[in-house]
Structure formats: C-alpha cells, structure tokens
Amino acid sequence: MHIHLLLLLSFTVLTACHRVEPVPEPPEEVEGATVYTTTASGTLFRESKIAFGAPEDVHFYKLTRTDESFQSVDGFGFAITQASCYNLLKMSAEDRTSFLREVFCRKNGLGSSLIRVCIGGSDFSLDEFTCCDTPGIENFAMHQSDIQYLFPVLDEIMQINPDVKIIGSPWSCPRWMKITENGGAAYDRWTGGRLNPEYYEAYAQYFVNWIVAMEQRGYPIHAVTLQNEPLNRGNSMSLYMSWQDQRDFIKKGIGPAFKKAGLKTKVLVFDHNYNYDNIADQRNYPLHIFEDAEAASYVAGSAWHNYGGNVSTLDAVHSAYPDKEIYFTEASIGEWNYTFAGCLINDFRDIFLGTLGRYGKGVTLWNLMLDSNGCPNRPGGCTTCFGAVAISTSDYSLKGITRNSHYYNVAHCSKVLQPGAVRMGTEGYSTAGLTCQWYLNPDGSNAVLMLNESGSDITVNLVTSAHSIPCRIPARAIQSVLWTD
Incomplete structure (x- = not known):
C-alpha cells in the first residue's frame, strides 16, 4: 500500500513538473505604417502603428504623392x-x-x-x-x-x-x-x-x-x-x-x-x-x-x-x-x-x-x-x-x-528619412496650420513629415496606389510616418 501510494505521488509530481502548457500564438503583426508623434504638451516621440486601409475607400482629407521630385537629402x-x-x-x-x-x-x-x-x-x-x-x-x-x-x-x-x-x-x-x-x-x-x-x-x-x-x-x-x-x-x-x-x-x-x-x-x-x-x-x-x-x-x-x-x-x-x-x-x-x-x-x-x-x-x-x-x-x-x-x-x-x-x-x-531620400511633390488636402512633406527613401519606402500648428487635432489620409494611412495629428504636434507599399 505504501509502495503504491509512493508511486502515485511520484507520478503526480513528475507529470506536474513536465506539464507543457500550450504556447499562445503570437499576436498577428499589424500590416501598416509606423508613426512617431511628439506634442508641445509633452508626448515625446511616441511610436504607434496604423493599419493600412484601401485607397479606393478614401474620399476626404486625401493627400497623395505626385511624380514631381526635388532635392535629395x-x-x-x-x-x-x-x-x-x-x-x-x-x-x-x-x-x-x-x-x-x-x-x-x-x-x-x-x-x-x-x-x-x-x-x-x-x-x-x-x-x-x-x-x-x-x-x-x-x-x-x-x-x-x-x-x-x-x-x-x-x-x-x-x-x-x-x-x-x-x-x-x-x-x-x-x-x-x-x-x-x-x-x-x-x-x-x-x-x-x-x-x-x-x-x-x-x-x-x-x-x-x-x-x-x-x-x-x-x-x-x-x-x-x-x-x-x-x-x-x-x-x-x-x-x-x-x-x-x-x-x-x-x-x-x-x-x-x-x-x-x-x-x-x-x-x-x-x-x-x-x-x-x-x-x-x-x-x-x-x-x-x-x-x-x-x-x-x-x-x-x-x-x-x-x-x-x-x-x-x-x-x-x-x-x-x-x-x-x-x-x-x-x-x-x-x-x-x-x-x-x-x-x-x-x-x-x-x-x-x-x-x-x-x-x-x-x-x-x-x-x-x-x-x-x-x-x-x-x-x-x-x-x-x-x-x-x-x-x-x-x-x-x-x-x-x-x-x-x-x-x-x-x-x-x-x-x-534615409540619406539620399528625395523630396516629392504632393497634391490634395490642405488646411490652415498643417504642413506636410513627402519623401521617397532609397529603399522605396515612403516617409512623410507633418506639423500641426493649430489648436485642434487634424485628420489627413496619406494615399498611394497600394494603401491609405489614416493619420490623426494632435494639436501643436509633429508627426513622422514611415511605410513601404
């Protein structure tokens, strides 16, 4: 009886020690743009992710890149x-x-x-x-x-x-x-x-x-x-x-x-x-x-x-x-x-x-x-x-x-902005207090610098043939956006 009890306890301990918990699936990485935001009120270079949208679904606040190019940086x-x-x-x-x-x-x-x-x-x-x-x-x-x-x-x-x-x-x-x-x-x-x-x-x-x-x-x-x-x-x-x-x-x-x-x-x-x-x-x-x-x-x-x-x-x-x-x-x-x-x-x-x-x-x-x-x-x-x-x-x-x-x-x-980035032309949405500059990096990625000098948040949709990126720029803030189509 003592032997059976000892074996039972040993089995219980061993199985407890070797129990393999199911490994949770890693969260699916959001496909989208990386955004960095700093505000005058104290948000300091906060990194976030914005999921891509469909460009055909964007009808308002739309900013696009043109083929016009300027200087490299x-x-x-x-x-x-x-x-x-x-x-x-x-x-x-x-x-x-x-x-x-x-x-x-x-x-x-x-x-x-x-x-x-x-x-x-x-x-x-x-x-x-x-x-x-x-x-x-x-x-x-x-x-x-x-x-x-x-x-x-x-x-x-x-x-x-x-x-x-x-x-x-x-x-x-x-x-x-x-x-x-x-x-x-x-x-x-x-x-x-x-x-x-x-x-x-x-x-x-x-x-x-x-x-x-x-x-x-x-x-x-x-x-x-x-x-x-x-x-x-x-x-x-x-x-x-x-x-x-x-x-x-x-x-x-x-x-x-x-x-x-x-x-x-x-x-x-x-x-x-x-x-x-x-x-x-x-x-x-x-x-x-x-x-x-x-x-x-x-x-x-x-x-x-x-x-x-x-x-x-x-x-x-x-x-x-x-x-x-x-x-x-x-x-x-x-x-x-x-x-x-x-x-x-x-x-x-x-x-x-x-x-x-x-x-x-x-x-x-x-x-x-x-x-x-x-x-x-x-x-x-x-x-x-x-x-x-x-x-x-x-x-x-x-x-x-x-x-x-x-x-x-x-x-x-x-x-x-990578060394060699080229400033590109833009067309579309503009509003008081908002300045945007669009760049094309040597690796083909897009980089956009945005400044909101106004006292209110501003929404702008950055749109390419492949994706749209809906951005909300806080009042009196800088925002940088980076993505690859």
Whole structure:
C-alpha cells in the first residue's frame, strides 16, 4: 500500500513538473505604417502603428504623392563640439555607448547621419587653438585637444554608423595669418581680424592638411565651410571674412589647392545668418561669390544659420542659382528663447520644413550635449546656450540626460528619412496650420513629415496606389510616418 501510494505521488509530481502548457500564438503583426508623434504638451516621440486601409475607400482629407521630385537629402544631426565630447567622455563607457547608439544607430536608434565639427577651437572648446599655432604651415599637426576629446567620440560614432557625413568649419585661422581689417598690420588675437592675402595659399594648405589627416584617421570629410559666421567680429574665436575676401581666397587658395590634392570635399560658402548681420555691403553674400565664374566653379553651395533674418532668404538664393546646394549648419536654443513647446514647433517649421522645402540638403544643429549649466564654454562666447541634450553633472549618467526640443526635431527627420531620400511633390488636402512633406527613401519606402500648428487635432489620409494611412495629428504636434507599399 505504501509502495503504491509512493508511486502515485511520484507520478503526480513528475507529470506536474513536465506539464507543457500550450504556447499562445503570437499576436498577428499589424500590416501598416509606423508613426512617431511628439506634442508641445509633452508626448515625446511616441511610436504607434496604423493599419493600412484601401485607397479606393478614401474620399476626404486625401493627400497623395505626385511624380514631381526635388532635392535629395544628406541627413540631420548635431555639432560634435569639444564641449559635447568632454561631457560624453565623463559618462561611463556603457552609458556613452548606449547614448551614441540611441542617436546614431540606423536600425535601433534615430539614425542621425550628418554632423558638424570644428576645425580647431570654438566658443565650445576647452581652450582657443588651431592646428598650426606655430608660424609656418610646415608646423601643421592635429591638436592634442582633438586627440584627447574629439577623436575618441568620432571613433565610436563611426563604428555605430560608418555612413555619417562630416562638415568641418573653422572659427579662426591661425593668429599669425591675421592682419587688421583696415590695413596690413599684424593682428595677433583670437577675436576678429582679417586673413592676410599673403597667406591664402598657406591657409588653403591648412584645409588640405586637415582633411587628409581626418580621412587618414577614418573620418571622411563631406564638406567644409571656409569660416564660421564670417561677419561676426565678436565671439571667443572669430575672423571677419567679407564676401570679397572669401571669393578671392577661393580663387587664389582653396580652389587650386583642393584641385591639386584631388579632394572631393565640398566647399560651402557663407555659413552665417539670413539677414547678413544687417551689414549693407555684405547682403547677398553667397550670390556675389556665385557670380564669379572662377570662384563658383570650386563651390558646391552655401551654408546658413538662423540667428538673424528669415528662412525666406533662401528663396532668392535657390532661384538665382538652382544648381548650388543649400545646407543649414547651425542653430541653438538657450536662455534667450527656450520653451520646449515653442521651440519644438517653431524650429521644426523654420529650420527643418522651412529649409527642406527650399531645397535644403540637410540640417545640423549646435551642441549635441552640454551639461545642465550649458558648459563647458569659453569667455566671450555663448554662455547661455543649451545643448540638444543636457546631462546632469551629479553623475554624468544616461538617466541624468534631459532631451530638449532640438533632440526631438532631429529625431523626427532622421528616424524616417534615409540619406539620399528625395523630396516629392504632393497634391490634395490642405488646411490652415498643417504642413506636410513627402519623401521617397532609397529603399522605396515612403516617409512623410507633418506639423500641426493649430489648436485642434487634424485628420489627413496619406494615399498611394497600394494603401491609405489614416493619420490623426494632435494639436501643436509633429508627426513622422514611415511605410513601404
């Protein structure tokens, strides 16, 4: 009896331990479009799925893509300043890698594919420097500050996304190349002064040396601007370079030097504000350079900031020279203008949709990462700027990062627009407060950027020959939609 009872108990235990529960069927994946939404009221890059509908069933609020095509897009991103690198390198290796993957990974992150770096120091470096502070171009060498801060971060970024494109910009030439603005006297200061025409060839070689040195380290340079904010006489590092000076530097220095070296790096002129800093004889700065056939032959296009004037300036630039490319290279948020809601909506309208709708090739915003005090920065530079993200100085951890509006602005573009995406024409539904841009990605997928500036939700049906996608865009919100027909 005891034996039978023991066997019965053993059988019960064994069968209980080995019981196989039926595996539930995985939920059927919805065939449809992926949608990302950020609202001024605080919904932050929420991902959702919208099931496809039948295009023939859509009769209202219908927006379709036409066959008309415009420019291709290189990408979106941030400036990897020395200040950004300093803060990134304060993080643990694990947290830093997680954050950089979040920003740059094409598959599981935002897929940021365009960055800007400083050629030498800036107002967001730890010191003022160039790559040739000892007189004589034979003394050119990559600066220890870049070796210590910039290169380790670039190494990680390029490992995550080898297709990232880099734009380089100097804040100043070496001081020994400077003269006073109104004459030939030497000007041994970081702020202001002019490039001495006697050094056009030497300074052009400086650019060549920098590009070659960067490429040897694994950082191919997509484009350079010849001077950050050439009409800015202030800042911790600067150089006044009129359009006349820049034109002559291109003709006598940069153009021949790049040609001799066989460089494919694009040259972008200007790199400053829409209003030309209200300097009367500098209005239409890039157009004057494009008017000179010799100078224009070496130049791919122009670069722009938005600290003065209106994006509509680009209409005249493209109209006059439609073959010249347009890049937006810098904007910052800061104490002077920042609210999350206001900057989220206004900057997406003006910087992103505003430049892309005027044939822009890409957007880079200013510092990727500053600390919660807007540091480090240089005396005489911007001491009230915010980064796209702010990191707490208490522990420099991933959990201590605050993502500001510029982070989400870039996210909404880079997540759905692949490098090489082409802006397409649209027809159909429109309403006050709604802006839509439709893109065709290289892999054939559709990407639509939408901005609702109104105080009410807006419904729009995106329709192709294969599918319809019914979208509801919340009041004061950005929405990005991605799907493959």
